[in-house]
Amino acid sequence: MELKGPRALSELLGRKVVDQSGRKLGRVREAKAHWEDGAVVIDELILDRGGLRRRLRGPGGPEEEAIPWEAVVELPGEQVVVHR
Amino acid sequence: MKAEGDIYVVHRLLDEQICDSEGRRVGRVDDVELSGDPPRVTALLVGDGLYPRRLPRRLARLARRISGPERWGANALRIPWEEVDELTSTVKLRKKAEDLGLGMGDDPAHWIVRRLPWN
Amino acid sequence: MRAILKIALGIIAAIGGFLDIGDLVFTTQAGALFRYDLLWAVVLGVVGIAVYAEMSGRVAAVSGRPVFDVIRMRMGFGMGLLALVASTIVNLLTLAAELGGIAIVLELLFDAPYGMFVFASAIALVVIAALLPFGGIERFFGYGGLLLFVVVATVFHQNPDWGDVGRGFIPSIDSSTLYLYFVVGVFAAALMPYEVHFYSSGAIEEGWTEKNLKENRLNAIVGYGIGGILSVGLVIVSGYLFHPIGVQPDDLGTVALPMQGAFGETGLLLALGGMLFCVGGAAIDSSFAASYNLAQFLGWEWGRYQGPRKAPRFTASWLVFLLLGIAIAESGINPVDITEYSVVLAVVALPLTYLPVLLIAGDRSFMDRYANGRIATTLGWIYFAVIVVLALAAIPLLLATNAGGG
Numbered sequence: 001m002e003l004k005g006p007r008a009l010s011e012l013l014g015r016k017v018v019d020q021s022g023r024k025l026g027r028v029r030e031a032k033a034h035w036e037d038g039a040v041v042i043d044e045l046i047l048d049r050g051g052l053r054r055r056l057r058g059p060g061g062p063e064e065e066a067i068p069w070e071a072v073v074e075l076p077g078e079q080v081v082v083h084r
Numbered sequence: 085m086k087a088e089g090d091i092y093v094v095h096r097l098l099d100e101q102i103c104d105s106e107g108r109r110v111g112r113v114d115d116v117e118l119s120g121d122p123p124r125v126t127a128l129l130v131g132d133g134l135y136p137r138r139l140p141r142r143l144a145r146l147a148r149r150i151s152g153p154e155r156w157g158a159n160a161l162r163i164p165w166e167e168v169d170e171l172t173s174t175v176k177l178r179k180k181a182e183d184l185g186l187g188m189g190d191d192p193a194h195w196i197v198r199r200l201p202w203n
Numbered sequence: 204m205r206a207i208l209k210i211a212l213g214i215i216a217a218i219g220g221f222l223d224i225g226d227l228v229f230t231t232q233a234g235a236l237f238r239y240d241l242l243w244a245v246v247l248g249v250v251g252i253a254v255y256a257e258m259s260g261r262v263a264a265v266s267g268r269p270v271f272d273v274i275r276m277r278m279g280f281g282m283g284l285l286a287l288v289a290s291t292i293v294n295l296l297t298l299a300a301e302l303g304g305i306a307i308v309l310e311l312l313f314d315a316p317y318g319m320f321v322f323a324s325a326i327a328l329v330v331i332a333a334l335l336p337f338g339g340i341e342r343f344f345g346y347g348g349l350l351l352f353v354v355v356a357t358v359f360h361q362n363p364d365w366g367d368v369g370r371g372f373i374p375s376i377d378s379s380t381l382y383l384y385f386v387v388g389v390f391a392a393a394l395m396p397y398e399v400h401f402y403s404s405g406a407i408e409e410g411w412t413e414k415n416l417k418e419n420r421l422n423a424i425v426g427y428g429i430g431g432i433l434s435v436g437l438v439i440v441s442g443y444l445f446h447p448i449g450v451q452p453d454d455l456g457t458v459a460l461p462m463q464g465a466f467g468e469t470g471l472l473l474a475l476g477g478m479l480f481c482v483g484g485a486a487i488d489s490s491f492a493a494s495y496n497l498a499q500f501l502g503w504e505w506g507r508y509q510g511p512r513k514a515p516r517f518t519a520s521w522l523v524f525l526l527l528g529i530a531i532a533e534s535g536i537n538p539v540d541i542t543e544y545s546v547v548l549a550v551v552a553l554p555l556t557y558l559p560v561l562l563i564a565g566d567r568s569f570m571d572r573y574a575n576g577r578i579a580t581t582l583g584w585i586y587f588a589v590i591v592v593l594a595l596a597a598i599p600l601l602l603a604t605n606a607g608g609g
Contacts, residue, residue, distance in 0.1 A: 030095065039165065041123075042123045108504060109503065
C-alpha cells in the first residue's frame with residue numbers, strides 16, 4: 001500500500017490490526033526495517049497479541065507476529081487492515 | 085551512512101538521543117517520518133509539540149491542551165534523514181546544531197532573542 | 204599499600220554521603236522498636252542498591268547511557284514519562300527532607316532557628332556545587348561522612364550481646380504491621396533510587412568506558428558496603444540504648460544520643476558532624492538526580508562539567524528544584540515526616556526505574572560481552588521480585604501504621 005503523503009511512526013504504533021473479515025490480529029508495536037544504501041526501508045509491522053511479556057522481552061519473541069508491509073490494505077481511522 | 089542488515093525502528097531509532105556533529109545533545113527522536121512505498125524513514129521529528137501524539141489517546145487530548153498545538157519550526161522540527169551521519173548509542177548528525185535549527189532551547193542568546201518585542 | 208589507599212579514597216569519593224536522612228531515621232527507629240530484629244532487612248537493602256548501582260554503572264560505562272536514557276529508550280515515551288514524574292516527586296521530597304535534616308543538625312550544633320538554616324544550607328550547597336569540581340564535591344561529603352564511624356566505635360564500646368545481634372541477621376517475619384512497615388522502610392531507605400541515578404550520570408560525566416568496570420564493581424560492593432556497615436551500626440547502637448527503655452526516637456538529635464552516651468561531647472560532635480556531611484551530600488545528590496533525570500529524558504544537554512552556559516536548561520532546572528525543595532522544607536512539615544513519605548514513595552516508584560536498567564543490562568545487543576552473567580541475572584530478577592512485593596505493600600503499610608506512629 002502506498003502511503004499518501006508522509007506519515008509519522010507514532011500514527012501507526014498502537015493501532016489495532018484487523019484482517020479483511022474484521023478479525024483482530026493484535027496491535028502494532030514495532031516496525032522491522034532493513035538498511036538499503038543508507039536508507040531505512042520498512043519490511044514488516046510487528047504486532048503483539050497484547051501482554052506484558054513482549055514489552056519485557058523486547059523484539060524477536062514468540063508472542064509476536066510479523067505482517068509484511070505488502071499485506072497492508074488500508075489505514076482507516078485508528079486501524080490497519082491487512083490481507084491474510 | 086553505510087550500514088547493513090535489519091533494524092527495529094522503535095527499538096533502536098525512536099526515542100534515541102540526538103547529537104550534532106560536535107557531540108552536543110540536541111534533543112531526542114520524538115517521532116519518525118515515513119514516506120514512499122514501501123515506506124522508508126525520510127526524517128526524524130523532534131520537539132515537545134510532538135509529545136501529545138506519543139501518549140495514549142485520552143491523555144493526548146489533555147496533553148495538547150497543556151503544550152499547545154504543533155508549530156512546525158517552533159516546537160516541532162524536521163531533520164531530513166540525509167542529515168544523519170551514524171547511529172551508535174546516539175543519532176549523530178552531519179552538521180552543527182545551529183545549521184539545522186536545533187538546540188535552541190539550550191542557547192541562552194535565543195532565550196533573549198525570542199523575548200524581544202519584535203519577535 | 205598506597206594503591207589500596209588510593210582505591211579506597213576513590214570509592215569514598217564515588218559514593219559521597221553513605222547515608223541520608225532516610226537511613227538515619229529508619230535505622231534508629233527500627234533499632235528502638237525491634238532492637239536487632241531488622242538487621243537482615245538492612246543487609247537486604249544494601250545488597251539491593253549494590254546490585255542496582257553495579258548494573259547502572261556498567262550500562263553507563265559500556266553503552267554510554269545513563270538511567271533515564273535507558274528508561275525512555277526501552278520503555279518508550281508514555282511509560283518513561285510516568286517514571287519521570289514519579290521519580291521527580293520522590294526526588295523533590297527527598298531533597299526537602301535532606302535540607303530539613305541539614306537544618307536540624309545545624310540547629311542542634313549552633314542553637315539558632317530552623318527556618319534560617321534551611322535557606323542558609325541551600326545557599327551553601329549552591330556555592331559548594333558551583334565552586335568545587337565534580338570529584339571535589341563527592342570527596343568533600345564523602346570524607347566528612349566518615350566521621351560517622353564513631354557509630355562503629357560506639358557499637359564496640361557498648362559491647363552488646365553478640366548472639367542477639369547475630370540472630371538479627373536471620374530473616375524473620377513478624378506478623379505485626381508495624382514490623383512489616385519497618386522492613387519496607389529500612390529496605391527502601393537503603394535502596395534510594397536517586398543515589399543510583401546520580402551515580403550513573405556521574406559515570407558518564409567522568410567518561411567511563413569498559414576499562415572502568417572493575418572500579419564500578421568495587422564502588423558498588425565496598426562503597427555501599429561501608430554505608431551498610433554504618434546502617435547496621437546505627438540499628439545496633441539505637442537498639443542497645445533505646446529498646447530497653449522503650450524510647451521512640453522521633454527527631455534527629457536522638458540519633459546521636461548513643462554516641463554521646465559512649466564518648467561524651469566528642470562522640471556527640473562527631474556523630475552530628477558525620478550526619479551533617481552525609482545529609483548534605485544526599486541533598487546534592489538528590490537535587491542533581493532530579494535535574495539529570497529531566498534533562499536526560501527530554502534530550503537536553505546536561506552535565507556538571509558542561510557548566511551553565513552550555514547546559515542552561517539543566518542548570519536552571521537544578522536551581523528550580525532547589526527552590527522547590529526549600530519551599531517544602533520551610534512549609535512547616537516536620538522533616539522526619541517528609542522523610543518517611545519520601546522513602547515510602549521511593550520504593551513504590553522503584554520498579555519503574557529498576558526494570559529498564561535490568562533489561563538493558565542483560566541485553567547483549569547493547570552490552571555485548573558485558574551483559575549480565577548468570578549471577579547478575581539471578582540476583583537482578585530476585586531483587587525485582589522483592590522490589591515489586593515491597594512496592595505493593597508500602598502504601599497500605601504506611602496507612603495502616605500511620606507512618607510508623609502506630
